[in-house]
Amino acid sequence: MPDQNVKGWNDGGAAQTGGIIIQAMDVVKTYDTGYSKVPALKGVSLSVERGEMVAIMGPSGCGKTTLLNCLSGLDDIDSGQVIVDGTDINRLSDNAKTEYRARNMGFVFQVYDLLPILSAVENVELPMLVSGTAAKATREAAMRALEFVHLANRASHRPAELSGGERQRVAVARSLVNQPAIVWADEPTGALDSTNADDIMNLLRELNESSSQTFVVVTHDSKMAAYAQRIVYMVDGLIVDEKRTAHAKQPSSPTPEQT
Numbered sequence: 001m002p003d004q005n006v007k008g009w010n011d012g013g014a015a016q017t018g019g020i021i022i023q024a025m026d027v028v029k030t031y032d033t034g035y036s037k038v039p040a041l042k043g044v045s046l047s048v049e050r051g052e053m054v055a056i057m058g059p060s061g062c063g064k065t066t067l068l069n070c071l072s073g074l075d076d077i078d079s080g081q082v083i084v085d086g087t088d089i090n091r092l093s094d095n096a097k098t099e100y101r102a103r104n105m106g107f108v109f110q111v112y113d114l115l116p117i118l119s120a121v122e123n124v125e126l127p128m129l130v131s132g133t134a135a136k137a138t139r140e141a142a143m144r145a146l147e148f149v150h151l152a153n154r155a156s157h158r159p160a161e162l163s164g165g166e167r168q169r170v171a172v173a174r175s176l177v178n179q180p181a182i183v184w185a186d187e188p189t190g191a192l193d194s195t196n197a198d199d200i201m202n203l204l205r206e207l208n209e210s211s212s213q214t215f216v217v218v219t220h221d222s223k224m225a226a227y228a229q230r231i232v233y234m235v236d237g238l239i240v241d242e243k244r245t246a247h248a249k250q251p252s253s254p255t256p257e258q259t
C-alpha cells in the first residue's frame with residue numbers, strides 16, 4: 001500500500017472527472033509487409049470513461065497491442081477515428097503527436113524498457129525531460145513516483161541491479177511521473193511471477209482509485225484483468241464482448257451511446 005503522505009502525490013495533474021476520455025470509432029488497421037497483408041483491426045469501436053480502468057483481453061495475435069498503439073497514436077490507422085480527450089490524434093503532425101503523448105500519456109510495456117546506463121531515478125525522469133521541466137522539480141517528482149512504488153531506496157540502482165518486479169515498478173513510476181491523464185500498459189505483468197504481478201496490478205489499481213487517471217491494460221491473464229473495472233474481449237481484430245467486474249465503480253453507468 002502507498003504511504004499516506006505520498007498517496008495523493010499526483011492530485012491535480014489529471015484531475016478532471018467524468019466524461020469519455022478515449023473514443024475510438026470503426027478503427028481499421030492493416031499491416032502490409034509487402035508480401036502479405038494482415039488485417040489487425042477490422043473496425044474497432046471503444047469508449048473509455050475518464051478515470052476508468054479497462055482491461056483488454058484476447059488470444060495472441062488478435063490485435064491487442066495494435067489497438068493500444070493505434071489508440072495512443074504510436075501507430076497510424078487506415079480508417080476510422082480516435083479522439084483522445086477531445087483531440088483527433090490522427091490529425092496531429094508526428095511532432096505534435098509525440099509532444100501530446102509526452103504530456104498526456106504514460107506507457108508500461110511487457111518488457112521493462114528501461115535504459116541500462118541510467119539509474120532508476122534517471123529512468124523515471126525521462127518523460128519529464130521530454131516535456132522540459134526544470135531539473136530540480138524533475139528529480140523531486142521522480143523521487144515521489146519511486147516512493148509510490150516503494151523503491152526510493154533503489155533510486156541509484158541501474159536496471160541490471162534490480163529484480164524483475166522492481167524493474168517493472170520503475171517502469172510504472174516512469175509511466176506516472178508526468179501525471180498523465182492516460183496510462184497504457186501492454187502485458188505489464190507478462191514477465192513477472194504471480195506475486196510480483198499482483199503487486200503491479202494492485203499498484204495500478206491504487207493509482208487509478210487515488211487519482212482520476214485512466215488505465216488501459218492489455219493482458220491475456222484473466223486474473224490480472226479482474227483488477228480492472230471493465231474487461232473488453234477481442235478476437236481476430238474485433239471487439240466481441242465486454243463485461244464489468246466486481247471493481248466497476250458504477251455498475252449501471254450509461255453506455256457510450258447514451259452519453
Ligand SMILES: Nc1ncnc2c1ncn2[C@@H]1O[C@H](COP(=O)(O)OP(=O)(O)OP(=O)(O)O)[C@@H](O)[C@H]1O
Pocket residue numbers: 031032033038039040058059060061062063064065066067220
Ligand atoms: N509490424 C507488423 N507487421 C505485420 N504484421 C504485424 C505487425 N505487428 C503485428 N502484426 C500482426 O497483426 C496481428 C495483431 O498483432 P498484435 O501484436 O496486435 O497482437 P496481440 O493481440 O497483441 O498478440 P499477443 O498477445 O501475442 O501480444 C497479428 O496477426 C500479427 O502477426
Ligand SMILES: [Mg+2]
Pocket residue numbers: 064065066186
Ligand atoms: Mg501484444
